[in-house]
Amino acid sequence: MDRQSPLDSMESWFEQMSKQFETAADRWGTGLEPWSQGMDQPRIDVAEDDDQYVIVVDMPGFGKDDIEVYVTDNTLAIEAEQRDELTTEEATYIQQERTHQSLSRRITLPGDADTEDITATMDDGVLRITVARVEPLDSGHQIDIE
Template sequence: MDRQSPLDSMESWFEQMSKQFETAADRWGTGIEPWGEGMDQPRIDLAEDGEQYTIVADIPGFGKDDIEVYVTDNTLAIEAEQREEMVTEEANYIQQERTHQSLSRRITLPSDADTDDISASMADGVLTITVARVEPLDSGHQIDIE
């Protein structure tokens, strides 16, 4: 009688795991690639001057009606979702990838950001958000030790 050892199938098991890791790496990336089609976070630039913060986000392919910008608990959220209508006429697609696209990004605002004074504009796939700055409520003070 021929007994099968658990070690006999170990090589095929490692090959299967290796293929799964390669598939996952192809799908998710290594984490160091820049944002590109199919990824879920836009790249941003955050700048400041004495009066405001400016956030510029690249959101190609989205219109301003596809995008929501809101603030909750001093966190600025950018969310976008776009659904393409499926073609109902007879079509012989070889590949169809444009049916749904979404992204989101959360940015913690600095403590001197005025969350009541925020504006946003969109042009050519670039979202620009300005957040006014306020003077800190308390600049601090010395505490005497008893």
């Protein structure tokens, strides 16, 4: 009669755990998927030119009344919260479904961002924030070495 080694059962256990992790990874994804409703941070694009910074934020399903944009110190904050209630009456029962979604994002603005000159527009679920740039307080000068 062959005796089983405890290592044989451990190998089987490790194989089973590996399969479970693979299944979980398939379900959860890699973590690199684009933002979708239910995630707590929207994806953003930040572009710049000589006069301004432009931040474009995808916020599908949110209206402009659901979103707050504010600046504190040199940090731009975007916060949104949405509650939808849908009541449908069918036959002799009432069905009620609720969704709640909230998100926030903080962006540290560059040193030349004019935090007093920021505008925001919302169009088709895309928030566009424009931050003007200021001229540096001192353009600098050469220092002679004595």
